[in-house]
Amino acid sequence: MTFSPKQQAVLSLLRNGGFRRINIFEGSVRSGKTWISMVVWGFWIAGSPKGSAYLMAGKTLGTLKRNVLEPMQSLFGSAFSFNIPKKEAVLFGRKIYLEGASNSESESKIRGMTLMGAYCDELTLFDEDFFVMLLSRLSEKNAKLFATTNPDSPRHWVKRDYLDNKTLDLLSVKFTLEDNIFLPREYVDTLRREFTGVFYDRYILGKWTVAEGRVYESFSRACVIPSKEIARRFSEDPPIFSVIGVDYGGSASASAFVQVVFGRGFRNVYVVSEHYDSANRSAEVLISEFTEYARRACGVFPVAAVYCDSAEQLLVKSFRQAVRLNVKNALKRPINTRINLLNRLISAGRFFVSEDCPHVVEAVEGAVWDESDTHRDKRLDDGTSNIDSLDALEYGLERYERELFGL
Ligand SMILES: Nc1ncnc2c1ncn2[C@@H]1O[C@H](COP(=O)(O)OP(=O)(O)OP(=O)(O)O)[C@@H](O)[C@H]1O
Ligand SMILES: [Mg+2]
Numbered sequence: 001m002t003f004s005p006k007q008q009a010v011l012s013l014l015r016n017g018g019f020r021r022i023n024i025f026e027g028s029v030r031s032g033k034t035w036i037s038m039v040v041w042g043f044w045i046a047g048s049p050k051g052s053a054y055l056m057a058g059k060t061l062g063t064l065k066r067n068v069l070e071p072m073q074s075l076f077g078s079a080f081s082f083n084i085p086k087k088e089a090v091l092f093g094r095k096i097y098l099e100g101a102s103n104s105e106s107e108s109k110i111r112g113m114t115l116m117g118a119y120c121d122e123l124t125l126f127d128e129d130f131f132v133m134l135l136s137r138l139s140e141k142n143a144k145l146f147a148t149t150n151p152d153s154p155r156h157w158v159k160r161d162y163l164d165n166k167t168l169d170l171l172s173v174k175f176t177l178e179d180n181i182f183l184p185r186e187y188v189d190t191l192r193r194e195f196t197g198v199f200y201d202r203y204i205l206g207k208w209t210v211a212e213g214r215v216y217e218s219f220s221r222a223c224v225i226p227s228k229e230i231a232r233r234f235s236e237d238p239p240i241f242s243v244i245g246v247d248y249g250g251s252a253s254a255s256a257f258v259q260v261v262f263g264r265g266f267r268n269v270y271v272v273s274e275h276y277d278s279a280n281r282s283a284e285v286l287i288s289e290f291t292e293y294a295r296r297a298c299g300v301f302p303v304a305a306v307y308c309d310s311a312e313q314l315l316v317k318s319f320r321q322a323v324r325l326n327v328k329n330a331l332k333r334p335i336n337t338r339i340n341l342l343n344r345l346i347s348a349g350r351f352f353v354s355e356d357c358p359h360v361v362e363a364v365e366g367a368v369w370d371e372s373d374t375h376r377d378k379r380l381d382d383g384t385s386n387i388d389s390l391d392a393l394e395y396g397l398e399r400y401e402r403e404l405f406g407l
Contacts, residue, residue: 245396
């Protein structure tokens with residue numbers, strides 16, 4: 001196994017007892033944090049008591065599995081196994097509990113445990129109460145916690161209460177893209193181009209930066225094109241399929257449907273049609289409007305799926321009954337994940353909106369960060385900007401991150 005110089009420096013901490021009670025590996029995307037954290041976690045556990053209890057947590061069990069457990073399987077082979085339904089894993093004969101840490105209820109799941117060690121994937125996405133409880137459960141002598149994270153707002157609790165707190169027994173190691181010598185140069189260059197604004201500062205430079213100003217800084221009129229031009233491009237280069245994203249309006253918000261077409265090879269993304277209704281008369285009206293919209297949308301491109309706001313299960317069910325389409329719940333991934341995905345497409349010149357979709361154009365153009373929220377990033381949602389079209393658009397896009405960015 002080979003390591004980057006930064007990773008070797010981290011490994012040497014293992015030999016000379018340099019790790020503290022809390023150890024946080026933070027910094028840029030793809031910088032080698034998770035990789036080395038898994039190796040450290042493995043070596044550390046192998047040298048820790050067999051009879052003790054250990055825990056690994058991620059925002060959800062699903063992300064933990066994808067980000068860490070599956071890679072650990074290829075790293076450690078038969079020395080590591082996991083069972084998601086049982087929420088258990090075994091590494092070098094040590095039993096590890098698995099847990100999701102996304103909301104305040106998750107804190108109760110670890111109450112009463114006595115732990116020797118813990119591993120946290122993407123710490124800034126954790127519920128703060130969960131983390132406080134976790135630290136209190138790490139009560140064995142020499143107990144340790146290892147965590148990885150990308151930077152967030154400087155006001156985030158991870159930064160304010162832990163990384164900046166000099167009184168804690170805490171070690172933080174900062175990684176930047178340059179530290180990962182294993183990435184092809186072109187890939188690093190592409191990443192640098194795709195991230196802009198606050199995401200560039202955080203994910204490329206590894207800085208804890210406040211989100212201010214426009215959310216989609218690189219979106220300009222150049223991204224808005226006539227439907228005739230879209231039709232011309234599609235006749236030259238037929239697209240793969242389309243999806244519809246749906247956001248249901250509440251009392252103060254609108255209902256929005258957005259049709260997104262994926263170009264060949266998932267290269268470009270086109271918003272080709274929209275429906276926007278701020279009147280929200282009744283569920284019946286909404287269902288009939290959707291039926292009509294879906295019929296027209298299918299007439300233009302095959303619709304592979306419809307992704308609906310999962311907060312309104314009754315409406316999702318009604319939509320499912322109303323049309324012969326694959327109607328699913330939206331994933332509703334964290335807001336920054338969704339924003340970053342669209343920003344990457346825009347910065348790379350891969351995102352286009354038809355002139356026939358003024359609400360989507362206005363929504364992307366007008367979205368600004370809510371600077372009054374002191375703890376976490378929020379898109380301003382006070383009725384002055386159109387969040388509904390953005391939600392619908394992102395529900396359509398978020399499922400295809402892998403295909404779009406070849407992860
Ligand atoms: N020591 C290594 N040997 C071989 N490949 C490596 C090594 N370290 C990192 N890599 C490669 O670099 C990629 C990115 O590393 P890693 O997943 O650790 O990044 P990360 O800092 O956790 O990024 P993110 O913030 O995006 O989660 C890995 O998927 C792997 O392909
Ligand atoms: Mg990682």
